[in-house]
Amino acid sequence: MAFRVRPALRGKHRRRQPVRTAATLAGVAVIAGAGAFGASAMAGPDHHHAVATAAAKKNVLTQAASVTGSLANSFSAQADVQRTVANTAHEQADQARAEAAAEAKAKAAKAAAAAKAKAKAAAEAKAKAAAGAKAQARAAAAKAAAQAQSARATQAPVTAAPQAKAAADTGWTKPVDAAIGTPYHQAGSNWSSGYHTGVDFLVDSGTPVHSVAAGVVVSAGADGAYGNDVIIKHADGMYTLYGHLTEPLVSAGQTVTEGQEIGISGATGNVTGPHLHFEVRTTPDYGSDVDPIAYLAKHGVTV
Numbered sequence: 001m002a003f004r005v006r007p008a009l010r011g012k013h014r015r016r017q018p019v020r021t022a023a024t025l026a027g028v029a030v031i032a033g034a035g036a037f038g039a040s041a042m043a044g045p046d047h048h049h050a051v052a053t054a055a056a057k058k059n060v061l062t063q064a065a066s067v068t069g070s071l072a073n074s075f076s077a078q079a080d081v082q083r084t085v086a087n088t089a090h091e092q093a094d095q096a097r098a099e100a101a102a103e104a105k106a107k108a109a110k111a112a113a114a115a116k117a118k119a120k121a122a123a124e125a126k127a128k129a130a131a132g133a134k135a136q137a138r139a140a141a142a143k144a145a146a147q148a149q150s151a152r153a154t155q156a157p158v159t160a161a162p163q164a165k166a167a168a169d170t171g172w173t174k175p176v177d178a179a180i181g182t183p184y185h186q187a188g189s190n191w192s193s194g195y196h197t198g199v200d201f202l203v204d205s206g207t208p209v210h211s212v213a214a215g216v217v218v219s220a221g222a223d224g225a226y227g228n229d230v231i232i233k234h235a236d237g238m239y240t241l242y243g244h245l246t247e248p249l250v251s252a253g254q255t256v257t258e259g260q261e262i263g264i265s266g267a268t269g270n271v272t273g274p275h276l277h278f279e280v281r282t283t284p285d286y287g288s289d290v291d292p293i294a295y296l297a298k299h300g301v302t303v
């Protein structure tokens with residue numbers, strides 16, 4: 001039994017030893033010891049002693065085997081520990097990777113959220129601006145509509161006839177659509193009063209001249225320094241005069257509408273060239289003139 005165990009033990013430890021001499025020698029020594037023991041066991045009177053000794057030897061061998069097993073277990077345990085450590089390291093690495101990934105993911109999500117929020121804010125600002133512009137447009141439209149309605153309401157009682165005209169129509173208009181030459185009240189020796197009693201519109205001969213508002217013709221024809229002129233009385237009690245005409249197209253007592261063609265421009269009377277002399281008076285007579293531009297402006301006509 002002992003023989004079977006020992007070489008196994010020895011062989012296990014020496015399997016890779018290239019030199020067999022030392023092993024053989026050791027083996028011989030052990031066998032010799034065992035042989036001595038065997039002899040004494042057989043020859044000795046104290047059988048109990050021999051049995052005890054054998055038991056002790058067996059114990060030692062068992063212990064050796066146990067130690068070897070322990071060592072093996074220990075190695076195994078160590079390997080386990082190493083595996084565990086390795087696993088732990090691996091797990092830690094995995095965890096670190098996972099954490100890093102999670103962090104990166106969180107960072108990306110945060111960035112995405114920030115970008116989204118920014119985009120949303122921009123969109124909201126844009127929408128707000130658009131809404132504001134829309135509201136302004138609506139307010140402007142409402143204001144314009146209100147003004148138009150107000151204008152219609154104002155105009156309605158004054159002039160009944162031209163109500164079919166555009167909403168912006170005040171019932172008054174320019175006599176001709178042209179630039180201003182000599183202004184009202186300019187001083188000069190050309191005029192008997194010492195100053196210009198009207199305003200001159202720069203038009204060539206042959207231009208149609210219109211009544212600035214509805215009214216009744218007071219006079220039409222030759223009028224001294226004014227040449228051929230037309231004088232019209234309006235509903236507000238004021239008079240308008242159109243001078244230096246080539247010819248009048250209306251006659252005294254005739255009713256005219258706003259914008260009606262009442263004559264053709266020219267250069268009759270006291271002139272240095274063709275133009276329309278437009279004058280506004282408080283009476284039909286010379287010397288009662290007022291500022292014609294201001295008068296037209298009062299009726300919503302800008303020259």
Ligand SMILES: [Zn+2]
Nearest residue numbers: 198199200277
């Ligand atoms: Zn004039």
